[in-house]
Amino acid sequence: MLVIALVLFGLGLALGSFVNALVWRLHEQQKGQKTRAKTQSKELSILNGRSICPNCRHVLAWYDLVPVISWLLLRGKCRYCKKPISIQYPAVELAMGLIFAGSYLFWPSTVHLNGQWLLLSTWLAASVGLLALAVYDLRWFLLPNTIIYPTLLAAATGRLAYLSAFEKRPLHGLFLWAFSLLIASGVFFVLFTYSKGKWIGFGDVRLGLITGTLLADPQKSLAMLFLASLIGTVVILPSLSKGNKTLTSKLPYGPFLIAAAAIMVIFGDSLLNWYKGLIL
Numbered sequence: 001m002l003v004i005a006l007v008l009f010g011l012g013l014a015l016g017s018f019v020n021a022l023v024w025r026l027h028e029q030q031k032g033q034k035t036r037a038k039t040q041s042k043e044l045s046i047l048n049g050r051s052i053c054p055n056c057r058h059v060l061a062w063y064d065l066v067p068v069i070s071w072l073l074l075r076g077k078c079r080y081c082k083k084p085i086s087i088q089y090p091a092v093e094l095a096m097g098l099i100f101a102g103s104y105l106f107w108p109s110t111v112h113l114n115g116q117w118l119l120l121s122t123w124l125a126a127s128v129g130l131l132a133l134a135v136y137d138l139r140w141f142l143l144p145n146t147i148i149y150p151t152l153l154a155a156a157t158g159r160l161a162y163l164s165a166f167e168k169r170p171l172h173g174l175f176l177w178a179f180s181l182l183i184a185s186g187v188f189f190v191l192f193t194y195s196k197g198k199w200i201g202f203g204d205v206r207l208g209l210i211t212g213t214l215l216a217d218p219q220k221s222l223a224m225l226f227l228a229s230l231i232g233t234v235v236i237l238p239s240l241s242k243g244n245k246t247l248t249s250k251l252p253y254g255p256f257l258i259a260a261a262a263i264m265v266i267f268g269d270s271l272l273n274w275y276k277g278l279i280l
């Protein structure tokens with residue numbers, strides 16, 4: 001068990017590196033499309049090409065790319081131009097490693113029984129996309145479709161496979177999934193339509209399709225929305241009181257939703273049971 005957790009931790013670290021590269025290259029591409037810059041070249045394709053320093057564009061060697069370790073050894077500076085490298089890079093790598101190992105260790109059901117391994121793998125695959133979306137939204141207030149759609153595809157394929165192969169009442173499962181989508185995505189669709197896109201972006205509606213599919217449970221989806229507002233409030237209150245942000249200033253809602261969805265996927269059953277115990 002510990003060995004699997006360690007392997008998943010290592011895999012997570014590497015995929016965290018991938019998330020950093022993906023987010024950065026995607027943003028460079030979109031910038032390039034806007035400005036029609038000539039610097040846009042093949043080296044910025046999302047899946048191929050060598051990693052380069054965002055500042056001096058020096059091609060990085062493998063020893064510059066070891067997750068977390070390289071950043072620590074270089075004391076957060078580029079080896080070639082000495083420009084500080086954002087703490088985002090090791091933080092995202094570490095977060096992905098912890099999500100991978102933690103999801104396995106704290107998975108709510110026995111992993112090797114009743115197709116739970118399928119749900120766990122689906123979640124792990126989707127969590128890579130979700131972390132990329134969270135980082136992108138935090139930095140640029142946008143949930144790019146280029147990440148949304150593959151993540152949604154992974155989540156939906158896993159859910160369909162689980163329903164057809166392991167769910168004893170597939171129709172019931174399908175109904176719960178649909179109801180879950182209605183809450184996780186429908187609420188944002190109503191808010192988006194009602195405010196004509198002023199309060200939230202359509203990206204949040206699409207994100208709801210992913211979280212609603214991963215949870216596939218209306219109760220958990222509802223709890224996720226509540227939890228996201230709670231996390232949002234806790235995070236925003238200190239900066240509000242310092243006067244850094246006003247209530248009208250732009251705020252990405254995606255990261256809160258993604259964090260809440262992750263908590264509900266792993267701890268949803270325990271949280272709901274605890275809550276039901278409180279009110280009954």
Ligand SMILES: [Zn+2]
Nearest residue numbers: 053056078081
């Ligand atoms: Zn550099």
